[in-house]
Amino acid sequence: MRIGVVTFPGTLDDRDAARAVEYAGAEAISLWHGSDDLKHVDAVVLPGGFSYGDYLRCGAISAKAPIMQSIIVAAEHGFPVLGICNGFQVLAEAHLLPGALTRNADMHFLCTDQKLVIENNKTMWTNGFAVGQEILIPMKNAEGNFNCDDATLHELESEGRVIARYVGANPNGSRAAIAGITNKRGNVVGLMPHPEHAIDLLTGPSEDGLTFFTSILNAMVK
Amino acid sequence: MALDTVANAAATPDFELPFAQLGLKEDEYAKIREILGRRPTGSELAMYSVMWSEHCSYKSSKVHLKQFGEKAVKSDALLVGIGENAGVVDIGQGYAVTFKAESHNHPSFVEPYQGAATGIGGIVRDILTMGARPIAVMDPLRFGAADAPDTRRVLPGVVAGIGGYGNCLGLPNIGGEIVFDETYAGNPLVNALCVGVMRHEDIKLAQAHGAGNLVVLYGAKTGGDGIGGASILASETFNTAKPTKRPAVQVGDPFAEKVLIECSLEIFAEDLVVGIQDLGAAGISCATTELASAGTGGMNVQLEKVPLRDPSLSPEEILMSESQERMCAIVEPSKLARFMAICKKWDVTATVIGEVTSGDRLHITHNGELIVDVPPRTVAHDGPVLTRPMARPEYLDSLTPTSLAPIESAADIKAAVLKLMSAPNIADKSWVTKQFDHYVQGNTILSQPEDSGMIRIDEKTHLGIAISTDANARWSYLDPYNGVKLALLESCRNIATSGAKPLAITNCLNFGSPEDPGVMWTFAETVRGLADICLEMGLPVTGGNVSFYNQTGKVAILPTPVVGVLGVIEDVRTRSAMSFKEAGLELFQLGNADDNFSGSEWAHLHGQMGDRAPTPDVDHETRLVKVLLAGQKYFAAAHDISNGGLAATLSEMVIKSGIGATISIPGEVVPGGLTGALFAETPGRVVIAVKTDNVAAVERIATDLNIPMHTLGVTGGDALVINGASIPLAELSAAYTETFPRLFG
Secondary structure, three states: OEEEEEEOOOEOOHHHHHHHHHHOOOEEEEEEOOOOOOOOOOEEEEOOEOHHHHOOOOOOOHHHOHHHHHHHHHHOOOOOEEEEOHHHHHHHHOOOOOOEEEOOOOOOOEEEEEEEEEOOOOOOOOOOOOOOOEEEEEEEEOOOEEEOOHHHHHHHHHOOOEEEEEOOOOOOOOHHHEEEEEOOOOOEEEEOOOHHHOOOOOOOOOOOOHHHHHHHHHHHHO | OOOOOHHHHHHOOOOOOOOOOOOOOHHHHHHHHHHHOOOOOHHHHHHHHHHOOHHHHOOOOHHHHOHHHHOOOOOOOEEEOEOEOOEEEEEEOOEEEEEEEEEOHHHHHHOHHHHHHHHHHHHHHHHHHOOOEEEEEEEEEEEOOOOOHHHHHHHHHHHHHHHHHHHHHOOOEEEEEEEEOHHHOOOOEEEEEEEEEEEHHHOOOOOOOOOOOEEEEEEOOEOOOOOOHHHHHOOOOEOOOOOOOHHHOOOOOHHHHHHHHHHHHHHHHOOOOOEEEEOEOEHHHHHHHHHHHHOOOEEEEEHHHOOEOOOOOOHHHHHHOOOOOEEEEEEOHHHHHHHHHHHHHOOOOEEEEEEEEOOOOEEEEEOOEEEEEEOHHHHHOOOOOOOOOOOOOHHHHOOOOOOOOOOOOHHHHHHHHHHHHHOOOOOOOHHHHOOOOOOOOOOEEEOOOOOOEEEEOOOOOOOEEEEEEEOOHHHHHHOHHHHHHHHHHHHHHHHHHOOOEEEEEEEEEEOOOOOOHHHHHHHHHHHHHHHHHHHHHOOOEEEEEEEOOOEEOOEEOOOEEEEEEEEEEOOHHHOOOOOOOOOOOEEEEEOOOOOOOOOOHHHHHOOOOOOOOOOOOHHHHHHHHHHHHHHHHHEEEEEEOOOOHHHHHHHHHHHHHOOOEEEOOOHHHOOOHHHHHHHOOOOOOEEEEEOHHHHHHHHHHHHHOOOOEEEEEEEOOOEEEEOOEEEEHHHHHHHHHHHHHHHHO
């Protein structure tokens, strides 16, 4: 099983995402923003970072990259995509997911170990979790404040497309404490916190993050 | 003025150049005329003025710093020593590590965000220039009183700048220090340390070899920011009577730097450069003269080829500009096409601006006209060397011992511990560190507030490194020779407490004006102490940085020599953290407390300084390091005792663990009584938590190495109980965590 990890200029967590993919037992394939070649991967991860320096808006320029045009077309046909942090921002800018990630309510960059509750385990990236399961994974961003209009929020809630919510005090002002969402089909998932930083106890606060990467393996084997 | 060419300079020998405004003294200007045999051109003057500034030439410190050479430790681990952009150390398994600290103090006072941000940018480029991938940063910081209005301007800006730049580069921030003291008001210290890793064979040097090889400038375009920054901003005490130097602070673009890092590493991996230098202080002036000076020949540079952000820049300004995110490479012609292809892949502007020649002069032309014709070594290395007057400062004769009321009752103990833990110098710093990414790259094993930052180097062999930065400015104030020795010993202790073996050091020496004989004396004593302690501990000095003029009017900062120690750990899985995971562990103190409160936080909270720094005990500290390394596998947790004494160490451990402890200290057997045991900052001590089954093994190691081991108590419960005084964890934690949000929002 081959999982692509995209590098944009300014991507930071690409090697971390590749490590997580390999911990889960898949092969990590490096994909370059400037090429539209998906190299026959079975799924793709858009990792965190500051692609294009967050210029214009976070993820806005990357959403127009050649690799994204291939990903957008594939995703519309069910190809699995996980966007983490800046990757989530890219997915929002590419309109593969609704809403926008705005400046944190307290205006500060925030790096912390964050508790989440999983609310949807039907997606290709969350099927290894139980609904209601609490997990602890790092989050680190300045623009993680999820916002959308009332109609979109209603749609996300009524269709069960919120995959994870922050537990405890809302860390960044996100609407309905939303940490991650999925598209209607459940193949595209965006998540602000970083599961790739919680794959072993030596370097992370837990091993909870690994389940996102083993989930996609389960989804593909089925 | 029209272009001031070399011919024009020769023809108009009496034309007066504004050398004094550029920070050059009369005798320095005379020396330049002597070197050149004529008056310098405007461009040459610009180059000499920046390169001969205190910041670039170390003219006041050179005579003292040579001790690091004279007393150098013979070490097989040192692959590249002082003089290059950063020293390089062998950590085994074919890996080499380079690390260095630098100051960006003055710019950070003027413009906190950009000053701190470009401080990170500069030190990261130094590390990159050695051929290494930067893997972590640390920030030792000093500010004025925590509740002073200007601190509320400077600190949040500095923190945001460090985060804004470092986070965007993808470098984990793994530690540092934040200390408040009135003397830093108007003179905040913003030091930045970066560490990088490479394979031995990938080390790069700043040398321009081989006539015909090309000089390639790559990275950001050159703009008008930071012009004169090095010569004026860093070398002159702030003086309100002079016009503001505000525009002289550089502006950083971390995205450009991130791309520059990846682009450079790809270029290095294909072995496409002969030599490499980053552009920092003094920009192109520094890069071209240093490359040429360290090489075998001369260099021709065509200045009009430098890509400009601001086309109105004069040649002098182009030479002095400190625009960030630029590098200068020496490339063989046959490798140029591949070099350019990689730059294009990363959208990095790259331009051939000259070539290495067989001569011995640096020639710079602008549109065909010769504007610089100098022996490069005279600019880069033959700057002035000053033997500044020194005098033991008078304050040392009027120091008074501390006079502190003893703490006895349970109510007193509780009140004292809560007061200490909420003091800004001791209180929780996570308001700051939460603004820094410490996870990126996925190799961070330990980070702030642990005793040292620890990074995994190899995922298969588990080899890792640890770094700690320390300074105790109050002890340096009381006794500069011993103060810096104590800082180094503390740093080594921090490294060993985490489970790593100290290997090499770097430093960043922050002082007041070198024109003050008292400051110069404390500086000289500090350098003597540091050179001596490194020799005694067998640790090579890999490089360092000196920052003078941290002074407003007659008030100098406390002498603040920051020492950074690099350690190596064979298997990061064996590291010790400061927090424990279970109740029922036995707690011990290794080492003895005494009754000297001088320079302690406890004395500071009572408005007292005291009269004497502790006496460094190298023999004890060396044995303690051995106990820590040998006992490592038996420790459930370990935490150094330093600022705030044992009370702070125990409080930090229980708060981080979320598990309490019951402590019993027989006050009568400690020279300073219970107060000394809890609040004196006697060096050479560490608290360890050990499972009962392992206690005998640890005792054996301590006994064999003659290190005292005192029973403190046992972990468990939801309070820190000291001699019957019960402090609920919730109350302790609240006191500890509320201070920073209250002060800084």
